[in-house]
Amino acid sequence: MEYKYLLDLAIILLSTKLLGLVTRKFKMPQVVGALLAGVILGPACFGVIDNTDFIKTLSEVGVIVLMFSAGMESDIHQLKKAGKASLIVAGLGVVVPLVVGFAVASVFNNPSVIQTDLETSHFLQNVFIGVILTATSVSITVETLKEMGKLNSKVGTTILGAAVIDDILGIIALTVITSLADPSVSVGIVLLKIVGFFAFAIGVGVVTYILFKKWSDRHIDDHRRFVVMAFVICLLMSFCAEEWFGVADITGAFIAGIILSNTSHAKYMASRFETLSYTLLSPIFFASVGLSVVLDNMSVMLIVFALALLGVAIITKIVGCGLGARLSGFNNKESLQIGCGMVSRGEVALIVANKGAAVGLMSPLLFGPVVIVVVVTTIISPILLKLSFGGGKKKKGSGQKGTEQLPEHEPDVSTAPGADTVVQEAALPQKE
Template structure:
């Protein structure tokens, strides 16, 4: 009897993911690590159950969109409004300091200014998906640090726009002026829409209320709410995850919108797991083993360096040392958008093929190491995160 050849891959991946998740949960380790390790095992480096990484990356990107959509529905408008000054200032200082630190290293290694700027940009971005998943798992999203970190991640998403423009200017082919104008205009539009949402008590879409009579209609209506603004954001050459976050904020302002969250919960679990599996598939075991000493040294420098830089920037904004250090530990890893910047740098000949592979390996390893780094900070620091709910009850 004929059966679809994709079934062994689906069953094998699901089984391995389930077993590793149970094992990691038994030892109270983040499930993010189980997903990444599953991707490494089932990917082309080990069992080769899945060889088409592009498909998994595409499905994983949907998981990031869903994650940001859910975060948008949970965000506290008042807390987010109060944290914008910290978010913008801290992000700007982190980018400047990262470029400055890479300049100190690059000047010793005789790097070009273009390579220094590119690598500084790459290291200054954190992983929205990893950090928000960790905060959700630890119930820290609504803490003071959680709100600051969320704001910083959103500003970093917007900062990718000028970074891409700068990389394009450093490339001999230059950049497209119409794309730049669209990105800048769309970025301003997003800020205006967010500002408007923060000032609204509620918004109402009567056509959505008609979908509550049928569960199937609810599912498709919820998917439209989630991916609609993500699509618009992507068409404007902005981050689709940023558009999904704004869509989540819009839904949160609607009356009786809990059915949207319940309709998408299962999609959220599956696709966010696929995103982290795609990270595991990017880990080239052979390359890592061959360059283990170099990669281990770079990973340590990246985690420590990013933590120190973020701590200093947050401390300059009058946040306590303990809270600054914990928030900085969350932001220490290198983000998924850095993959895009590294690819642009390779295409523009700003880094060599070997430098590109080293950069990708460090990014992927930092994502894998991030939960351990955050767990270490939680153990070292005294009660680093206090939930907002507890603050309100005092």
Template sequence: MSRNMTYILYLYFLTKRLKNDSNGAMNINLFGITDPILIFTIILFIVLVFPAIFNKIKLPGIVGLIVAGIIIGPNTFGILENGDAINLISKVGILYIMFLAGLEVDIFQIKKNIPSSITFGLLTFFIPLIMGTLVGLFVLKLSVASSILLAGMFSTHTLLSYSIVSKLGLVNNSGATAAIGGTIITDTLAMLVLAIITAPSNEKNDILFWIKFFLFLAIYTLAVISLVPLIGRWFFKTLAKNETVEYIFVLFIVLTCSCLAPLAGLEPIIGAFLAGLILNSLIPKKSALMNRIDFIGNSLFIPIFLISVGMLVDLKILFANPKTWLVSLTMIIVALTSKFLAAFFSGKILKWSKNEIGLVYGMSVNHVAATLAVVLIGYDFGFFDDSILAGTIIIITITCFIGPIITEYFGKKIVLSEDRPIEERNEQNLRILVPIYNKNHIKDLMELSFILSKNYSTESIYPINIVMDDFNVENKIMESEKLLAVAVAKSLAANISVTPITRVDISVGAGIMKAVRDLRISCVITGWDGREKSLGKVFGYNVDPIVENSVQLLIINKIVTSYAAAGRIVLIVPPFVEKQEGSKEIFNIISNFSVQFKTKVLIVAQEDTLNGVSSLIRHLSKKVEIDTLSINFWKNVDRFLENIVKKDDILALFSARITRPAWQPFLSKLPGILSKKFTTNNIMILYPSEEKWRSRELQTPVNSEFLFHFIENRNFYFNLNNLPIKNAFNYILKEKFGKTPEVLNELSDILSDIAINEPLTLLPGVILVHTHISQIEGHIIYVGVNRSGFDIPNIPEKINIMLVLLTSTEQPPEYHLNLLKEIVHLLKIENFVESVSKSNSFKEFEKTFKAGCKT
């Protein structure tokens, strides 16, 4: 084990060997490029151009990078040498691939598919091991030890085409999950074979050697599993100031785990994969940090690794020795066939589709990092000769070509398959508003908005700061812009569109509610300091008005530490939520947060409540790991939580607004109680959106009962003949607003201006005039008839029917839009327009319309 070298040295020695042909002559570097800036420029050009070219000819970009490496490598045109700098970055590249594989995998899906991972992992290890050993003994005439070591090389594989699986959205596919989990099993077993075969012969029979070996392996594994989460949570709670520092920390952890892996007899790639699995729960999938990790890896480290793989290839080896052809061909057949048989039999046992078997084969057929490690160590120990070494390079070349092609082919077939489950989408296209007050909370509030935006929205996010109107307003606006600049910077790192807003108002709550109405916001994510409030207040003067006056989805957050360090989400569910509008929405939101934070969900509620929402819990359990706890008395929930809440848990309270089915006085007190008792926990209070906010279609046919409920009979006016448009409005509005002449005249002016300049033509001869006014609470609809017709500029025909919709300014935009939709729906019935236009009174219209509805 002491002679087990790091991968950088393997690549270095391999490069040195491949620089000599069979006659001992050195390959000539035709271009002699040594300038590091020019070398890096050439590499960036390749990364920029070659994937695009190969995508044009329907081949994966990965293949393009490998081909480019062959062309520029020292064994072909000699444009670049496979020097120390390229080797270093390429080494980090393969570690990055394995790290991303561990980081992006859904731990919940892995746990659900442990049998699948074990089944495939064992088959993809033992089938190549048996085939390789037999071929080594009887075809290649190798010794027993050499044959087993060669077979161990066949058992390994590298998730080279993982990026293709990720881009196709198949990471959580059952086959892909098994391939990812099986990788660590087969590569670890292959490294054990390597350690056993290469151990000094006098130590193999020494029991102390094996005790030491397995002791080191256990110590390393336990140390990584136990220490990395503790260090990670401490770091994200105390030292993480920005995404740059967070990224450096993550890369440091990955490289540390990789460097320490050889001490336990493991390859560095296993350490990187393990680091990804451990950090999985600390890095939300749709966070700015995750975006940065993906960006740097996919734009620098991984492409340079793929180029370096191509640079290792020496096509002249094939013509130097006839034996090389036989050895290479035999090795290629074994490598391709054994991995196919492993995927095929796994698929039959686990009932995968043909496309899933193909996907798993494409993911597992690639031989790169661990393969090189096994062969190079075997070569150094004298187990393999030059023909085996050359055959290995050819295997790497061929599998790196066909693996991505097979993966992409079958992956696309799965994506396009009719049997593939379609991800559920939220009913709403959320427009998210994020009020910003505290600079320390900007990162976490924006992270929450990013999570919801990437799943439920195609709209820009609106971070907003309300400035109080006073003599110092100019300076406050400048401070506001600085706060919002931080939010914009976070959005750029996460690649999310934002529209920052500064508003001046007499109060924060009023300013936010005006922005909610003006911007047609459907979700508000805001912060809360968690302090006790004065009598009658729940969250304080800034937040309470939003709760009281909004009908949008509202998420209020007391932020103590980063959400990235979350242990569990404890969802507290009050009685009667099954009768509460928006229950499914809240459960979906919690499911999304759980997936992103990589946490379990613990639902705490009374037994009858758990039964009432059992269907929602079952739906949630398909996506995340769920536990439930039943409590006897709802009003003792805070005391019950004292015994179960851990310091890293997020407390999520499903709340309800006053007068709603799930509301009770204790529910308004509970946020303050939780804040006081659980001072070290993040607290999230969620208010669901309500029915009148949501866009909806009429569920019943439009008939006379609906009409007369929708429009009051006194609001029909059939005697507007020969009246100018303003006088007609004055006449219509007089009964409601006649007691205040100034209001009547103002409204008449507004409506006549709209009718002249912005009329909405619904049908020939029918217009709609609509606006918001502050003098009413709900809405009013008028129908005016002028058989002689109004003359409206820019409308060629006479207008015989004029519909007027007035909505309170206190109502949200969707309320007004739903009314417009129902008016349009009403006009689709020809009998309505005909009955109105021909009637002289409401009684006549009622009789005609009802008769038409019956027919």
């Protein structure tokens, strides 16, 4: 058997921790250090570690657990209040990047500038590049908001809600464009599946909540069972979302967390998943994004295209989502915070790019610029988010209305759960 994966895991955990501490010294979120660790260890720099299937699989489980935890720690009443605002933010956060991304791609992706040698029309190729820019990966933002104690703020819940809606709108856009290139894909069927997923989620959610509550009330003395059963529900919802309905697995995980968020043991379960996340899964997920950077055969024109695409990716999300937030009644600072929280593309954009390549909408030549956009937006999003919040703690009671609903703390997310979690656990009977 090959045991190098054990060495790879040890190097990833150590490097993400060390660089996380370094970035924390510079008052940046520690996830930035974890992302940089992946870039440095991967083929883009020293090539010490490859992004193997094993690491990719663990990374996928990591982002599922991260979003599940975010769901359990979310305030469902706040999410309901933020529903309309989230819809407007997500809508403009899709339309603006799509239009501007198409315009930029039209300038570069043509035979006189960059020759891709694809049979698909350049119009569809350029629209698809715009579709890639509509993607949002909120997992990095979730970790940053947790680190700053802002996850349940009005801004945080709006970002979470918008990210879920953004995922659905992105799937619809991807389905429409791929159906034009691949006659075997039916737009109507995919849209029906999306509607079916949310009907499924509501029905299963109500039944699961009732059964889980009754079962947990009968086994109040052993909390370990709750954690195992909660993880089973998370994985099943993730599987059903991706396999049966074509919706991202992280959306299923987030909804599973929402279902369990109102149970009496939610805080205890969230603390246990936080332990699993920070000790293994989250560092691997963040490093895996950096490990995916491969920049071979990058010509001068491709580098220019990558920089232009990067600028568009950052500005259009801040402007589009920020404008949506402003129209929803947020002030200028809150609108900027929401825009910055939606910048990260993460693994979602890579998945979209791979699906487009499978039907001839994405040339391998353009993967380099797309990867640059994914990695840089993922690194810069938590930095912009923290800067938009002011970068530091505020005195109690001095926060803006709607953004300071939780006491802020800045725990070391890569070493221990927050102190508030420890207090919550101390109040619960445990049998372990």
